[in-house]
Amino acid sequence: MNVQNVSLEAVGVKFEQYPTSGLPEIAFAGKSNVGKSSLINGLINRKKLARTSGAPGKTQTVNFYNVEEMLYLVDLPGFGYAKVSKSARQHWAGVIDDYLYKRKSLCQVVLLVDGRHEPSANDVLMMDWIKSFGFEPLVVATKMDKLKRSQHQKAISVIRKKLDIKSFNIYPFSAVTKAGKDEIWEIFEKCIGTPRPTLYEDTE
Ligand SMILES: Nc1nc2c(ncn2[C@@H]2O[C@H](COP(=O)(O)OP(=O)(O)OP(=O)(O)O)[C@@H](O)[C@H]2O)c(=O)[nH]1
Numbered sequence: 001m002n003v004q005n006v007s008l009e010a011v012g013v014k015f016e017q018y019p020t021s022g023l024p025e026i027a028f029a030g031k032s033n034v035g036k037s038s039l040i041n042g043l044i045n046r047k048k049l050a051r052t053s054g055a056p057g058k059t060q061t062v063n064f065y066n067v068e069e070m071l072y073l074v075d076l077p078g079f080g081y082a083k084v085s086k087s088a089r090q091h092w093a094g095v096i097d098d099y100l101y102k103r104k105s106l107c108q109v110v111l112l113v114d115g116r117h118e119p120s121a122n123d124v125l126m127m128d129w130i131k132s133f134g135f136e137p138l139v140v141a142t143k144m145d146k147l148k149r150s151q152h153q154k155a156i157s158v159i160r161k162k163l164d165i166k167s168f169n170i171y172p173f174s175a176v177t178k179a180g181k182d183e184i185w186e187i188f189e190k191c192i193g194t195p196r197p198t199l200y201e202d203t204e
């Protein structure tokens with residue numbers, strides 16, 4: 001997609017604060033500092049519309065980026081950041097859980113993992129968590145520029161094994177070179193207009 005018009009339309013932690021337009025949404029989940037906000041910036045051709053930081057815990061709200069009045073890219077707070085209190089961790093888990101469970105216009109969930117490392121126990125939990133809502137997460141391996149080209153294939157197979165991914169692709173991405181961006185947009189474009197999994201039950 002050739003993205004030109006994009007804006008941060010809504011920021012919040014509760015449903016009342018989220019957009020009501022019903023545009024399809026794609027959400028980005030993954031541990032703090034893995035590169036969620038950087039991936040969003042890469043996809044929307046902006047350097048810093050989504051705020052990033054070298055220190056984990058930067059994004060603390062659910063942020064809705066309106067792309068061309070066609071869809072929202074939704075930046076979720078990171079999970080599993082050890083330095084925050086247990087109660088704060090529970091709070092964020094609740095915000096993300098509520099969002100993933102109830103958000104009707106959510107059509108795809110992207111799980112980001114660090115391409116340099118074997119996924120952690122938390123990454124595996126997040127994968128299972130997303131699946132429990134009926135989604136097949138789109139797995140993106142970030143920071144691939146930090147690996148040599150010759151290490152890419154091995155890195156992807158380590159992720160595939162640990163996350164027990166058999167039937168779908170893992171998408172490598174670098175926020176530095178933007179490699180992988182077009183492939184990710186291609187998948188996103190396919191899911192625009194796809195309803196969320198039927199596992200979802202209307203609770204309202
Ligand atoms: N080299 C390299 N650095 C990256 C890449 N993606 C992210 N980073 C860096 O990693 C750090 C964290 O990136 P963010 O995009 O803020 O991570 P986040 O997942 O949004 O983090 P939280 O908001 O804390 O959950 C920043 O210093 C980024 O510049 C990448 O593909 N390559």
Ligand SMILES: [Mg+2]
Nearest residue numbers: 036037058059
């Ligand atoms: Mg962030």
